[in-house]
Amino acid sequence: MTEQKRYDGFKVLIVDDNPNNLFTLRSLIEKYTDVDVIEADGGEKAVNLALTVNDVDLIILDVQMPEMDGFQTASMLKVRKKTRDIPVIFLTAAYKTDEFQQKGYDVGAADYLLKPIDDNLLLNKLTAYFRLIEKERALNVLLEEKVAQRTAELEQIRRYQERLLNTMGEALLVLSAEGQIKSTNPAAQKMLGYKEAELVGLSIGDVFEEAEDEQAGAFMGTWLDAMIRTGVVRDVEARFIAKNATLVPILFSRTAMVDKAGVVTDIICIAKNMSGYVKIDNDDMSGSDLSATNTGDSV
Numbered sequence: 200m201t202e203q204k205r206y207d208g209f210k211v212l213i214v215d216d217n218p219n220n221l222f223t224l225r226s227l228i229e230k231y232t233d234v235d236v237i238e239a240d241g242g243e244k245a246v247n248l249a250l251t252v253n254d255v256d257l258i259i260l261d262v263q264m265p266e267m268d269g270f271q272t273a274s275m276l277k278v279r280k281k282t283r284d285i286p287v288i289f290l291t292a293a294y295k296t297d298e299f300q301q302k303g304y305d306v307g308a309a310d311y312l313l314k315p316i317d318d319n320l321l322l323n324k325l326t327a328y329f330r331l332i333e334k335e336r337a338l339n340v341l342l343e344e345k346v347a348q349r350t351a352e353l354e355q356i357r358r359y360q361e362r363l364l365n366t367m368g369e370a371l372l373v374l375s376a377e378g379q380i381k382s383t384n385p386a387a388q389k390m391l392g393y394k395e396a397e398l399v400g401l402s403i404g405d406v407f408e409e410a411e412d413e414q415a416g417a418f419m420g421t422w423l424d425a426m427i428r429t430g431v432v433r434d435v436e437a438r439f440i441a442k443n444a445t446l447v448p449i450l451f452s453r454t455a456m457v458d459k460a461g462v463v464t465d466i467i468c469i470a471k472n473m474s475g476y477v478k479i480d481n482d483d484m485s486g487s488d489l490s491a492t493n494t495g496d497s498v
Contacts, residue, residue, distance in 0.1 A: 204231060204232055204233050205232060205233060206232045206233055206234050206325070206326075206329045207233035207234075208233075208235075209232075209234045209235065209256045209257070209329055209332070210234070210235045210236075210237060210252065210254055210255050210256050210257075211228060211234050211235070211236050211237070211255075211256065211257045211258070211259060211325075212237045212238075212239060212245060212248060212249060212252070212255050212257070212258045212259070213225060213228070213236060213237070213238055213239070213258075213259045214238075214239045214240075214241070214242065214244075214245040214258065214259065214260045214261055214264075214269075214272065215240070215261040215264070215290065216240055216241055216261065216264045216265060217261075218240065220261065220290075220314075221238050221240065223316070224259065224290075224316065225238065227316060227318060227321055228321070228325065230318075231318075231321075231322045231325075232322075232325060234325070234329075237252060237255070241264060241265075241266065241267065242264055242266065242267030242268065242269070242271060242272035242275070243266070243267055243272075245258070245260065245272055245276075246272060246275050246276060246279075246282075249276060249281070249282045249285065250279065250281055250282060255282070255285055256285070256286075256328075256329070256332055257285065257286050257288065257325070257328055257329075257332075258276070258285055258286070258287045258288070259288045259290055259312065260272060260273060260287055260288065260289055260290060261289075261290045261291070262289050262290065262291040262303070263291065263292075269289055269290075269291075269303075270302065270303065270306050273287050273289075273303070273306045273307050273308060274306045274307070276307070277306065277307040283307075286309040286310070286328055287307055287308050287309055288308070288309060288310045288311065288312055288324060288328075289303045289308045289310070289311050289312070290311075290312045290313075290314065290316075291311065291312075291313060291314065292313065292314035292315075309328075310324060310328075312324065364384045365384060365385050367384065367386060368386055368471075369386060369469050369470060369471050369472075370383070370384065370386045370387035370390045370391075370439075370449070370468075370469065370470040370471075370472070371383065371384040371386065371387055371467070371468070371469055372387050372398075372403070372467075372468040372470070373465055373466070373467055373468070374403055374465065374466040374467075374468060375465065375466070376462070376463040376464060376465070376466065378402055378403045378404065378466070379400060379401070379402055379403075380398050380399055380400065380401050380402075380403065380406075381399065381465070382395070382399065383395055383398050383399075387470070390439060390441070390447055390449075390470070390472055391406055391439055391440075391441050391442060391447075392441045392442035392443055392445075393406075393442050397442075403468070405440070406439055406440050406441075407437060407438070407439060407440065407451075408437065408438050408440060408446075431452065431453065431454045431455070432452065432453045433452045434450055434451070434452060435450070435451040435452070435453070436448070436449075436450060436451070436473075437449055437450075437451045437470075439470065447472060447474060448472075448473040448474060448476070449470040449471060449472060449473055450470070450471045450473050451468065451469070451470045451471075452468070452469045452470075453466055453467065453468050453469075454466070454467040454468075455467075
């Protein structure tokens, strides 16, 4: 054979109770490849080595062995997480019938080699499996790179969205369907005079009331029903109750987030600080008797 030796870095576990067979098999493998060969002279030792040695790529397993034969050994290898995916090639001199070979496949054999071993056949089988392993490894590397790239892209999007939320001038509150505050942005914290940790867990009723007294506390009643029907309630005149008990006039919008079953999972609330704005009569606009003009800097 003139083919250049290769497959450095691969590990093959060869298993046979006969030392002469182990020597012959090792010599053939090392003649044509740079594979790292590991030996076991019995089934139990083979299982222990496969479990303790890292990155065994292929197992060549003799069928006829005392105490634990090749079928039993393969069965034990296939029930263990670390070794169940390692290809097993059965090595036999006696059993060549279809029934025997089917029994081998049933316990997880990937292929067969017949004794006496043919050099070309051995090399062809090793080459075929190593090429498959190389392709699988290359594919795994590619998948890992794509996952890492996608993860980085998602993290970039997350940070961008976080910057948007942190720099937006309007207050943002995310509520549970029961009206408890789940998260807020810096504008909401500044407007209300609370830290994030102080706001999380509070009821919306602790920091919010409708502009009209008779509508106070109606957030989780009438307005929630309206959101469920329409998905959003916009431009509601209301007040925030700041930590120091100051009432902050706001223009409030709420959006209901629902799951596939139509159940509200979150309520997104956005509030514009209307401090410095006053209402004036607007006789020129039909359908509305109020508008607003800015008499000072809004917060």
